[in-house]
Amino acid sequence: MGPHDVTATASAASSARVAVTRADETSARTFRIATLAMTIALAVAPWVGVYPVFLMKALCFALFACAFNLLVGYAGLLSFGHAMFFGTAGYVTAYAAKVWGLSPELAILTGAAASTALGIVTGALAIRRQGIYFAMITLAMAQMIFFFYLQAPFTGGEDGIQSVPRGRLFGFLDLSRPMTMYYVVLAIFLAGFLFVRRVIHSPFGQVLKAIRENEPRAISLGYDADRYKLIAFVLSAALSGVAGATKAIVFQLASLTDVQWQMSGEVVLMTLLGGMGTVFGPVVGAFTIISLEHFLAERGQWVTVITGAIFVVCVLAFRRGIVGELSAWWAKRRA
Amino acid sequence: MTEIFGIPIQAFAGQLLIGLINGSFYAMLSLGLAVIFGLLNIINFTHGAQYMMGAFAAWMLLDRLGIGYWWSLLLAPIAIGALGIVIERTMLSRLYQLDHLYGLLLTFGLALVIQGLFTNEFGSSGQPYRLPPEFSGAFNLGFMFLPKYRAWVVVASLIVCLSTWYVIERTKLGSYLRAATENPTVVQAFGVNVPRMITLTYGIGVGLAALAGVMAAPIYQVSPQMGANLIIVVFAVVVIGGMGSIMGSIVTGFGLGVIEGLTKVFYPEASNTVIFVIMVIVLLIRPAGLFGKEK
Numbered sequence: 001m002g003p004h005d006v007t008a009t010a011s012a013a014s015s016a017r018v019a020v021t022r023a024d025e026t027s028a029r030t031f032r033i034a035t036l037a038m039t040i041a042l043a044v045a046p047w048v049g050v051y052p053v054f055l056m057k058a059l060c061f062a063l064f065a066c067a068f069n070l071l072v073g074y075a076g077l078l079s080f081g082h083a084m085f086f087g088t089a090g091y092v093t094a095y096a097a098k099v100w101g102l103s104p105e106l107a108i109l110t111g112a113a114a115s116t117a118l119g120i121v122t123g124a125l126a127i128r129r130q131g132i133y134f135a136m137i138t139l140a141m142a143q144m145i146f147f148f149y150l151q152a153p154f155t156g157g158e159d160g161i162q163s164v165p166r167g168r169l170f171g172f173l174d175l176s177r178p179m180t181m182y183y184v185v186l187a188i189f190l191a192g193f194l195f196v197r198r199v200i201h202s203p204f205g206q207v208l209k210a211i212r213e214n215e216p217r218a219i220s221l222g223y224d225a226d227r228y229k230l231i232a233f234v235l236s237a238a239l240s241g242v243a244g245a246t247k248a249i250v251f252q253l254a255s256l257t258d259v260q261w262q263m264s265g266e267v268v269l270m271t272l273l274g275g276m277g278t279v280f281g282p283v284v285g286a287f288t289i290i291s292l293e294h295f296l297a298e299r300g301q302w303v304t305v306i307t308g309a310i311f312v313v314c315v316l317a318f319r320r321g322i323v324g325e326l327s328a329w330w331a332k333r334r335a
Numbered sequence: 336m337t338e339i340f341g342i343p344i345q346a347f348a349g350q351l352l353i354g355l356i357n358g359s360f361y362a363m364l365s366l367g368l369a370v371i372f373g374l375l376n377i378i379n380f381t382h383g384a385q386y387m388m389g390a391f392a393a394w395m396l397l398d399r400l401g402i403g404y405w406w407s408l409l410l411a412p413i414a415i416g417a418l419g420i421v422i423e424r425t426m427l428s429r430l431y432q433l434d435h436l437y438g439l440l441l442t443f444g445l446a447l448v449i450q451g452l453f454t455n456e457f458g459s460s461g462q463p464y465r466l467p468p469e470f471s472g473a474f475n476l477g478f479m480f481l482p483k484y485r486a487w488v489v490v491a492s493l494i495v496c497l498s499t500w501y502v503i504e505r506t507k508l509g510s511y512l513r514a515a516t517e518n519p520t521v522v523q524a525f526g527v528n529v530p531r532m533i534t535l536t537y538g539i540g541v542g543l544a545a546l547a548g549v550m551a552a553p554i555y556q557v558s559p560q561m562g563a564n565l566i567i568v569v570f571a572v573v574v575i576g577g578m579g580s581i582m583g584s585i586v587t588g589f590g591l592g593v594i595e596g597l598t599k600v601f602y603p604e605a606s607n608t609v610i611f612v613i614m615v616i617v618l619l620i621r622p623a624g625l626f627g628k629e630k
Contacts, residue, residue, distance in 0.1 A: 132378045136571070136574055137614070140567060140570055272440065301454040309448055315444065
């Protein structure tokens with residue numbers, strides 16, 4: 001690393017990172033009000049004409065994006081391979097529910113356990129490099145996992161695992177009823193969302209932020225940075241797994257779409273658009289992107305073009321994302 | 336001698352050749368990525384899309400204007416490189432003060448836009464590119480037939496890679512480039528126009544990708560997706576080699592292409608993943624990459 005890199009890093013820390021840090025300084029009260037409002041809105045949404053399947057899809061992706069945000073927004077690690085956790089959990093859950101006949105809660109747990117295990121292995125390898133290399137390594141490992149699922153006999157190749165039974169949750173909640181399924185998904189999402197919030201406001205989360213801001217200093221203070229990064233990576237993988245597992249049960253399908261690199265890109269986009277390092281950003285980003293895809297579904301490749309264009313606009317003009325920009329505007333107005 | 340390790344020599348040599356061809360493209364693409372990264376500190380995710388545009392430029396020149404392969408080798412890289420310069424001036428140049436990851440995100444978005452637009456225009460099925468007549472036929476090597484065009488691709492990409500190495504490591508211009516990679520501020524203080532150098536470097540790096548695309552056009556189908564999966568493999572190649580050395584990128588590119596080809600002979604199921612597996616092993620043993628420096 002030459003001397004100019006030091007200045008470049010310092011200026012990066014002062015200009016780019018600011019965008020990430022300020023936004024999560026929402027007070028506990030604001031958070032409680034906003035969370036309550038979000039919960040009520042989501043609880044009544046299917047009764048005022050919003051299509052439950054659409055909502056469930058958006059909620060699964062919102063949880064996925066929250067899990068991704070835990071890593072990129074608070075540990076500063078940009079993974080370009082998160083689809084491997086989302087997709088792995090989907091496949092394992094679908095297989096467990098369909099072939100082994102496990103109940104939905106056990107199937108989801110099995111799927112999440114599988115992606116946690118994968119997270120431990122890939123995380124331990126990926127954190128050996130930083131920054132840009134970390135992104136390339138996670139992308140390459142996800143591609144390896146993709147090829148594995150493409151060839152492995154149990155995944156059903158191009159067809160995927162179809163008609164997965166939704167079953168009965170805890171033996172008595174019949175998930176084949178859309179509204180029951182919907183509230184179960186909502187509960188899973190809220191649990192994951194609150195868990196992420198809890199983690200980032202714990203002492204562990206504070207150390208993560210310290211490592212993100214200045215890793216050498218955090219190490220010199222005695223923190224084992226690699227251990228913290230690995231734990232954040234595994235937590236993120238596990239939660240992404242819960243999201244992928246839930247999606248497999250909702251759609252009764254696990255397929256290659258969920259392990260492709262495009263899926264890894266999509267979760268990056270949702271988080272970036274909503275606001276990296278903000279608690280609500282990933283949720284807003286996920287709902288925005290899923291709605292966009294919903295309305296552009298007939299337009300084929302224009303979805304890819306528009307998705308790409310949003311990336312470009314976000315990076316050039318809008319780096320704090322929707323929630324980040326809004327809270328910055330709000331803070332400025334009050335100051 | 337008709338067998339090596341129980342494999343018929345034709346099959347063995349055939350896969351070796353395919354490996355060398357793939358390796359040629361890995362080498363040319365990872366070289367361009369390394370040169371761009373050295374000066375811009377940006378991983379150019381658009382590289383795969385620019386390779387694809389190079390192939391399409393060659394195809395359109397032939398199909399629409401009747402301009403043949405040799406002119407395409409010159410014109411396509413210039414056109415796509417110029418497009419790259421526009422991208423650098425209008426977008427990338429705004430990001431140099433920010434975290435490097437924003438460059439990756441921006442170029443990823445651009446890759447999606449380009450790929451989507453080409454798929455809209457040309458559909459996702461591939462277009463064949465007619466082989467120039469000079470290259471029809473094959474050399475008879477006794478134990479196998481070596482198609483002339485494939486031999487040309489390996490030789491040409493070696494020439495391109497080695498010339499790039501020569502320019503960067505052995506000329507005055509290259510010394511400016513290396514100096515600016517180490518410390519742009521000081522080089523600028525000596526009166527070198529560093530921003531212009533950065534712009535041209537990006538243009539040339541992109542031109543290299545487009546050149547690889549033109550060379551690939553007669554071998555693979557010219558399709559909008561041709562760069563997307565390739566670029567991920569090239570990323571793994573870059574991680575394995577480390578981006579510290581130009582020669583390192585060339586050797587790693589060719590070497591991994593050959594290893595991948597040989598895997599197809601001995602254990603075909605793993606041929607898609609072998610490069611990624613090697614990446615994992617290299618990360619365990621030498622995290623900085625084979626030719627990389629610990630920063």
